Amino acid sequence: MDNILSVLIFFPLLAGLLGFVVNKNSIRVYGIAVASIEFLLSLWLWMSFDATHAGFQFVESIPIIKEFGISYYIGVDGISLFIIIMATLMTLIGIVALEIKKDIKNLIITLLFLEVAMIGVFVALDAIMFYLFWEFSLVPMLYIIGAWGGDRRLYAAVKFFLYTFAGSLIMLVGMLYVAYVYHSVSGSWSFAITDWYALVLPLDVERWLFWAFFLGFAIKVPMFPFHTWLPYAHGQAPTVGSVILAAVLLKMGTYGFIRFSLPMFPDASVAYIVPIAIIAVIMIIYTAMVAYAQEDMKQVIAYSSVSHMGVIIIGTFAMNAEGITGSVFLMLSHGIVSGALFLLVGSIYDRRHTKLMSEFGGLASVMPKYAVIYGIMLMASVGLPLTIGFVGEYLSLVGFFRVSPTLTLLAGTSIIIGAVYMLTLYKRTFFGPVTNKANEVLSDLNGKELSALIPLVAIVVWLGVYPKPVLEPIDNSVKALVSFMHEKAQTPEAKETIVVSKLKREAK
């Protein structure tokens, strides 16, 4: 099926529109069915994906505005493939675990529209298409936070929207500038990323454009000091909102760096490694410390998620195959692990209607299954070997070690501080005697929650032990990307920093 990417985009859209007709008592089953079909389609995409081929596959291109070079241009490579699968998986799991009863029909339809936007962002190869899906993803998320969130949901929703909107508009100016440069060089308009890759820009222009794109992506990631919207968004969002936000929406930013910033501005990216790495290290250490100081379980996970995004940034700006592969893999593992942790917090919140750690204690004896799954996810989040978290974090740090051992050392503290706040959380919540009477009668995870969480546990262990089937396609595409950047780089420092892995050269 050559048009599978279009099917992936438009199937949830169609299903969402048809969903308006479905009765609200049956909508949950409808949602699960649609999300499962979408997930199976994405698995089919993986099956028919040629892992040995590094370039874009399943490419489709239909011009939308010919004069202005905007086209419906989509494709997938090893970097985006697994993020797409993760997006469909997390949507499915989010819908399966849904506890919300109020206006459930609207929620499920909104989630399906959100899925359209998420898939669209990761398959778009045209900058305007990318921007279109990127901006459109804000609307469903605004509604999810604003309609089903906590007490300060309106503030959180608006803050989320405006922050991202402002950043991405600056990015839009950058895109238009690149398009103009392309037009003045080649004589025709094009917003296709693959065309833009071929563009060698003057160094000063490249630097300005790098920051324009940086602003758009950094707010989404979110990088320090633009991270302030995220704790509010997570704090107020319903469980399913947090799961999707942490698992997929944040990845749009880091994916943007790999898809746009690195190949388009290799020299600028190399020139700004140090400032960006310093921001990332601040982000890692500072937010980890903030996480330690939180009383609210969900906030701990929200801040820990920002902290881990810092490691992804470090890996991305390592400028070598190990680092970038690691960061892509870390995106996946972070998505699965933080998604699972938000689900776990959500299920305790549904039982007790509080997320404060001080309210709990000794839960391990009351809810053993819950404690086991929580423990596994926590270890994966910290980056214990043989869990999914270890692979990406290790590769990212190894990659960056070549650039700067000192900064890598500082970034590595994320594992230590991470262990500190996560284990403290675990200790205060699960161990010791049951201090609070209300906790004595809590029921353990029910079938619905288990069916959402057990697949995630399986993935965490499977990819922790044997990451090769996922790592290999990523690695192929990343190596091609790195060698492309190496060729494109103009300054000698950039050529030196962007290390093409040896294997690749031998193969040549």
Next chain:
Amino acid sequence: MLTPISIDLESLNLITLSPMLIAICGALLILIVDLVKPKLDKTLYVMLTMLILFVDLVSTYSATINERGFFDLMLVDGVSVIAQLIILTTSLLFIPLALTASNRRFHEYSYPEYFALFLFMVAGFQFMVSSDNLILIFVGLETASLSLYTLIALHNTRGAHEAAIKYFTMGALAAGFFLMGSAVIYAITGSVELYEVANILQSKMDDTGLMLPVVGGFVLMLVAVGFKVSLFPFHTWTPDVYEGSSAPMAGYMSIVPKLAMVVVAMRIFGMYINLDIETISYTIIIIAVITMTLSNMMALVQTDVKRMLAYSSISHAGFIMAALALGTTKANSAIFLYYGFFMVTNLGAFAMLWISHHKSKRHHERYDHPFSKFSGMIHKSPMAAVIMGIFMLSLAGVPPFSLFWGKLYLISSVVDFAAATEETKYIVLAIIMVLNSAIAAYYYLKLIIYMFLKPADESSGIVYVNQSRALNTVIGVLAILAIMSIFYVQPLMEFVTYLVSASGY
């Protein structure tokens, strides 16, 4: 003894007048019908007006472009055709809304004079955009404006009278400035034909002491344009006038009169910009930047949706003026594209204000359309809330809704200009423009939040009386145009660019 002047009818090229003549004859026809048989129902007049506008639209569309006629007073170029098409389409979408209103609350539509005046106004705007003779432009401007003041006043509420008087006073002032500006231009060059003025100015550019009167004439013209397009600091009438007029009328006023004046500005200022007088384009840009920023700030604090939309349309006017100052073909095409998309959304948004109102007259309330009126609309009237939400997102420039494409092209024209001239200040302009879009997103979101995320106020007694078939059809058409814009951007852009570049802008 006077020698008889012989004029060849051929040389008059009367065909250039045909679109306006259709509108004027139509208006006279309506008056005659009323004279012969009074007390006919408004449905007849609405349909007649629509038919006349339709014929007018067809004759405009089929006009051969770059024709002059009637002693060279008329100039049918691409810009005039595209502007007339937008004006007529907006009018065609506006007039059916008259069917909606109950005769008791909106009795203005039961007078046939309303429709005659409306057609006279349309003809006035058509004259305004299809001439480069300052006198004819003035005549068109006054014909249109005087009819428009009356149309507002016919609404016959206290607010409407206030609005009409306010608009009249400001309009008269603007007309005065326009005349003085024309006089100054005539004094320097001895002509009121813009193409001749441009030639004479070009040849005199090196004269010392010419700059002062040239810039002086420009400033007077800028004041006149500023009043009509509502630029800072001449924008203060806008929210009050919009508030006083009926909601669809306000939507109409946010598009058609402004567009006509923008075309005039394009002709007059385009001449100055082509002469490379830098002060002039900087002045326009500075005013544009202040206009969009200030009105955005004002819109943030409004408590009434209609006033918020009024300030928002001022800020959109600022956007357009910024592009106008560049004077490139792309920027000028972007202006029309922007207006086309803006028409789709803004007329829709204003018409939506109309669908609900309070059951009882609320004399103690300051505003007719406070935000709270819309709270929880999603539960009472989900379809309406979704459509209004889409209009708001479109105004905010969220893709893929219509105004996004207008914004994209407009900002792209600014970025192109910056890259082509290698001037960083135009990049700054582009960034100011996008930041303003981000600020604007807040107040559009505010309405969405009220509609979707706030609980409904049960005690308010809001009824949806006006939701008739005509209104639903018009809003439905506009909503479909707003959502499906991605499918017709390409031909529209092609058409606009062709017409604009054909007329040399």
